Amino acid sequence: xxxxxxxxxxxxxxxLTTVPKLLALADAVEANPLFDNLWAGDALFANQxxxxxxxxxxxxxRTSRVTLGTACMGSFALREPRAFAYEWASLDVISGGRxxxxxxxxxxxxxxxxxxxxxxxxxxxxxxxxxxxNMAVLRHLWTTDETPFEGRFTRFEGINLLPKxxxxxxxxxxxxxxxxLGNGQPDAGGSSFALKRVGRLxxxxxxxxxxxxxxxxxxxxxxxxGRDAGRDMxxxxxxxxxxxxxxxDADAALADAKGYLDGYYxxxxxxxxxxxxxxxxxxxxxxxxxxxxxGTGCRRITVRLATQGDAMTQxxxxxxxxxxFVVTPPATA
Numbered sequence: 001x002x003x004x005x006x007x008x009x010x011x012x013x014x015x016l017t018t019v020p021k022l023l024a025l026a027d028a029v030e031a032n033p034l035f036d037n038l039w040a041g042d043a044l045f046a047n048q049x050x051x052x053x054x055x056x057x058x059x060x061x062r063t064s065r066v067t068l069g070t071a072c073m074g075s076f077a078l079r080e081p082r083a084f085a086y087e088w089a090s091l092d093v094i095s096g097g098r099x100x101x102x103x104x105x106x107x108x109x110x111x112x113x114x115x116x117x118x119x120x121x122x123x124x125x126x127x128x129x130x131x132x133x134n135m136a137v138l139r140h141l142w143t144t145d146e147t148p149f150e151g152r153f154t155r156f157e158g159i160n161l162l163p164k165x166x167x168x169x170x171x172x173x174x175x176x177x178x179x180x181l182g183n184g185q186p187d188a189g190g191s192s193f194a195l196k197r198v199g200r201l202x203x204x205x206x207x208x209x210x211x212x213x214x215x216x217x218x219x220x221x222x223x224x225x226g227r228d229a230g231r232d233m234x235x236x237x238x239x240x241x242x243x244x245x246x247x248x249d250a251d252a253a254l255a256d257a258k259g260y261l262d263g264y265y266x267x268x269x270x271x272x273x274x275x276x277x278x279x280x281x282x283x284x285x286x287x288x289x290x291x292x293x294x295g296t297g298c299r300r301i302t303v304r305l306a307t308q309g310d311a312m313t314q315x316x317x318x319x320x321x322x323x324x325f326v327v328t329p330p331a332t333a
Contacts, residue, residue, distance in 0.1 A: 001294060003323055004037030004302035005029045006071050006241060008311065010049035014263055017311060019050075023062065025311055030063040034323045037100070037239070038063070039071035039302050044078050045119060046112040047265060053087055060095035067098045071241055071302065072175035072206055074106030077130040078120045081137035081154055082161075089142060089165045097166035101138075102173035102206040102239075105131045129153075135172050135201065142170055171237070173204035176218075189218035199225025204237035209276045215240060216296040238299050242290075243278025243306040246317040250281035257306040278306060283321040290326045 007026060011017040017025075029035045038059060042052035056068045068091075076084075092099045105127040106113065117124035133151045140149050142165055146158035176190025176198060189195065189207035198205045199222040210218065219238065226233040243261065247253035254271060257280045261269055274280070279289035290301060305314040 001298060001327065002036045002300040003326075004035055004039060004066070004239070004300060005315070006039040006041065006302045006304040007055070008264075008304065009040050009052065009055055010043075010047060010264055012050055013048060016260070016263070016308060021311070022055075023058070025315060026059050027062065028312065028315055030066050032319055034319055035066060037067045037069065037300060037302060039069045039100075039102075039239075039241075042070050042073045042075050043106065043116075044075040045116040046106075047074075053091065056099070057091055057094060060091060060098070063098075064096070067100050068095055069100030069173075069239075070102050071239075072102045072104040072173075074104055076103040076134060077105055077127040078116070079134070081134040082141065082156065082159075084134070085138045085141040086161055088138065089161065089163050089170070092165035092167055092170055093163050099165070099167070100171055100173060100204065100237075102175050102204065103131055103135065104175035126153075132197075132201065138172065139169070143168075169203065171203035173206055173237070174198045174202035175206040177207050177209050189215055192221060195221040196225035198222045199227075199231070199233070200229045204239070206239050206241060208241040210240070211276075212292040212296045212298075215293060215298055219297045238297070240293060240298050240301045242301050242303045243274075243280075244286060244303045244314070244318065244322075245278075245280040245306045246283060246286055246314060246322060247280070248282050250285065253280035253282075256280075256308055260306045260308050263308075278303070280306070283317070283325075286318075286322045287325045290322070294327070 007022055008017055012019060012022065026038055029038055040052040040055045041049060043049060052070050052073065059068055088101060114124045117127060130153055133153055136151065137149060137154050141161040145160045148158050149156050176194040189210040195218050205222055223233045223236065226236060243257060245253040245257040254274065258269060258274055261274065279286050293301060305311045307314050
């Protein structure tokens with residue numbers, strides 16, 4: 001199992017961090033062999049933040065080892081796919097082939113998400129269909145030349161897009177979760193329909209708010225759907241998005257994480273919802289929680305440091321007191 005960090009690019013707008021601090025955190029991840037991936041969240045007019053594509057381009061120029069991805073690209077259905085195919089291919093070239101594009105429909109529900117879709121000229125009910133078609137547009141432009149495309153939302157005559165991504169295929173993952181942002185469903189990483197769609201269409205799977213048992217069961221659905229579609233799923237990749245707050249006082253850890261996440265998403269999360277979404281407390285509790293995903297098929301876990309305090313302090317505790325003991329348990333007296 002590998003580990004990564006999801007950067008708090010919305011935190012800059014909320015005063016939780018600064019650009020220099022965010023980049024310094026990314027530098028620390030790049031320098032530490034315990035990590036092999038960095039991620040940035042994404043949205044457009046709802047839950048606004050630094051643009052993920054721009055941030056990842058900045059990270060590509062100051063890293064050389066870790067993979068760089070979106071967690072997840074909530075604006076994907078809203079973006080013009082031909083232009084985005086060009087932008088992401090360029091990012092893959094700049095990064096030396098280290099990108100992981102994980103897309104989702106966005107639109108967690110409610111007025112802000114509906115307003116965001118209307119601002120881009122279509123109803124929110126079209127977001128999933130546009131997401132799937134945009135995936136097809138990207139793959140078409142990355143793998144063909146002078147070949148026309150005819151879709152429901154996008155049509156064009158034969159064009160030649162350059163640069164092509166370094167990776168071939170350049171991976172496009174799908175993100176699922178059963179409860180979206182409002183609640184958790186620990187026994188499933190998404191609806192059966194959504195999970196089967198991942199297996200049929202995606203190069204990898206991202207999820208959150210799921211128990212180890214739910215992760216394993218959901219992954220089985222994904223992999224079987226892929227095999228049923230005639231795909232070789234041997235190298236199919238996945239990542240669990242998690243939150244963590246390390247504090248010897250478990251109540252203080254949960255309170256700090258709640259303040260952070262309530263502010264980040266404009267919500268009022270219950271303790272049960274928060275616990276479905278991550279782990280908060282002393283190192284031993286964090287180790288046990290992360291170890292629970294060993295043997296489930298989970299290939300990597302990326303954590304967001306859910307603190308209103310100093311993220312670098314949390315990173316140090318994560319690397320010194322937690323991650324070294326996830327795969328190798330601490331010795332007991």
